[in-house]
Amino acid sequence: MNTAFRLERDCLGELPVPAEALHGIHTARALENFPLAGKSVHPELVRAFGDVKLACARTNRALGAWADDAAKADAIDRACRELANGDLGGFIIVDALQGGAGTSTNMNVNEVLANRALEILGLPPGSYERVSPLDDLNLHQSTNDTYPTALRLAAIRLLHTLEQKVVALQESFQAAEKKFAHVVKVGRTQFQDAVLTTLGREMSAYAEAINRDRWRIYKCEERLRVVNLGGTAIGTGLAAPRQYIFQVVDQLREITGIGFARAENLVDATQNADVFVEVSGILKAHAVSLLKICGDLRLLSSGPEAGFGELRLPARQAGSSIMPGKVNPVIPEAVSQAAMRVIGHDAAITMACSSGTLELNPFLPLVADCLLESLDLLARANEILRHHCIEGIEADEVRCRQHVENSTAVATALLPVLGYERAGEAAKRAVKSNRSIRETVIAQGWLTGEVFDELISPEAVCRLGSPEIRSGDLEERRHLQIVSAALCRDTSTPKP
Numbered sequence: 001m002n003t004a005f006r007l008e009r010d011c012l013g014e015l016p017v018p019a020e021a022l023h024g025i026h027t028a029r030a031l032e033n034f035p036l037a038g039k040s041v042h043p044e045l046v047r048a049f050g051d052v053k054l055a056c057a058r059t060n061r062a063l064g065a066w067a068d069d070a071a072k073a074d075a076i077d078r079a080c081r082e083l084a085n086g087d088l089g090g091f092i093i094v095d096a097l098q099g100g101a102g103t104s105t106n107m108n109v110n111e112v113l114a115n116r117a118l119e120i121l122g123l124p125p126g127s128y129e130r131v132s133p134l135d136d137l138n139l140h141q142s143t144n145d146t147y148p149t150a151l152r153l154a155a156i157r158l159l160h161t162l163e164q165k166v167v168a169l170q171e172s173f174q175a176a177e178k179k180f181a182h183v184v185k186v187g188r189t190q191f192q193d194a195v196l197t198t199l200g201r202e203m204s205a206y207a208e209a210i211n212r213d214r215w216r217i218y219k220c221e222e223r224l225r226v227v228n229l230g231g232t233a234i235g236t237g238l239a240a241p242r243q244y245i246f247q248v249v250d251q252l253r254e255i256t257g258i259g260f261a262r263a264e265n266l267v268d269a270t271q272n273a274d275v276f277v278e279v280s281g282i283l284k285a286h287a288v289s290l291l292k293i294c295g296d297l298r299l300l301s302s303g304p305e306a307g308f309g310e311l312r313l314p315a316r317q318a319g320s321s322i323m324p325g326k327v328n329p330v331i332p333e334a335v336s337q338a339a340m341r342v343i344g345h346d347a348a349i350t351m352a353c354s355s356g357t358l359e360l361n362p363f364l365p366l367v368a369d370c371l372l373e374s375l376d377l378l379a380r381a382n383e384i385l386r387h388h389c390i391e392g393i394e395a396d397e398v399r400c401r402q403h404v405e406n407s408t409a410v411a412t413a414l415l416p417v418l419g420y421e422r423a424g425e426a427a428k429r430a431v432k433s434n435r436s437i438r439e440t441v442i443a444q445g446w447l448t449g450e451v452f453d454e455l456i457s458p459e460a461v462c463r464l465g466s467p468e469i470r471s472g473d474l475e476e477r478r479h480l481q482i483v484s485a486a487l488c489r490d491t492s493t494p495k496p
Helices: 025-033 043-062 070-084 103-120 143-179 199-224 242-256 266-271 274-300 330-354 364-388 397-406 415-433 437-444 449-455 458-462 471-490
Strands: 005-010 013-018 184-189 192-198
Touching: 005 025, 013 025, 025 103, 043 070, 043 103, 043 143, 043 242, 043 364, 070 103, 103 143, 143 199, 143 242, 143 266, 143 274, 143 364, 184 199, 184 397, 192 199, 192 458, 199 274, 199 458, 274 330, 274 364, 330 364, 415 437, 415 449, 437 449
Parallel strands: none
Antiparallel strands: 005 013, 184 192
16 A cells, blocks of 8 residues: 555445545545535534533543543643644534534544544554544544534534624614714605605614614523533433533533533433524524615615615725726625525525434534524624725715605605695695695795794604694694695695
8 A cells, every 4th residue: 555545444444544644534434425515614613623522531531531541631632622722623624514413523523633632642643542533532422412512612602703793783873873863864665755754763773673683692692502412322321421421511611611501301402403493593583684774775875866865885896897987885785695695594404403303413514504604694794784884874965855855755744733634735736836845835835944844853753753732732733724724725726
């Protein structure tokens, strides 16, 4: 055999492995079997595996494993810490999608850790009689408890990052709410002019939606911190000492600083993956919020001349190879695509988690790939939306004012004085005469310009309900409505 290779054996036979490789035969078979996604396991899952293996190794050592070989125990401990720190991630090379419920990932990790420990001890890779991937690195473990535990840990860490990005986006919308509090604009329902509002109020609604997502995301950790580590193959703890089962989660909690707890029913926690569907659903809800907000931003900034044109988004790049001067809303478009992918991932996660059979779900690699990518996508989407769009967003106040004065939505703001019928008559006359409602009611003598402006002021359109009416005010309002009604009856055409 070529000296550049070493020969390794498993239950299926022998395979040559590159002599200096940290992986072994199990990884080599996985590379042949699963050329699927074309990408390796998520790096955060790899780091989490390092912490899980470290917890297992320290628990085993505390219970007497390697008691006569401290150097070996130290080398295993160091190798696990290096994997957890990201130093060995480049050696975890199996495809993200694989059969076997994640066994290929677990064995890739075991082989790399064993061979790295051998390097630390001054021995060549493959000297498994000294440090074994199975007898030492997988001692009292199974893929079926280490893989889902590592996935939970990886997801929690990415959730922490996502939460920070969501908070920052929420705060940027709150700043925009204050910035645009004075800008009165037309509110729309079913794409039609409805009532007046302010641009600040619209931003406040976006901030509140993101705030709900923030708290949903924060609560996800409670669902994920219950693990089945120690349950081994199907949750019965087969081949693991009772003391190990009771202590290994404590070690994981101490290493990570995360409040992990052993599941009360390890069999349930091993075979059922519904918690990932729950978390994915919350991520989907956040994706829906982003998708709706980005759609609004694109619509409100449309034009700039032939569209709404009420918002000006930061210009990030030229928008066309053929249309000079065109600038597209590329940031909301990009964020929308990330949100759409997250929604698609949720469907895949739902299918995978519902397809488990009896004591195990074999499709956790798909769940891991989709869930962790969704967390990454959403974190980056929140960041670029905040940094490249919301923080630099501007209002076209002139356009907003023009829309307000020319829209029939203004008629609703006149209800307290003119009443429903007279306000409707004002809107109808404005359309017929090709005038604004402001011009119409002033020309008719129904309202002064000062009263009209007060009725469409930011304070008036943002007021929650109508102010309390004193008896004198009510009589004055009735008088105005009677006068305006009489004026409407008195002439069938607008006054010049």
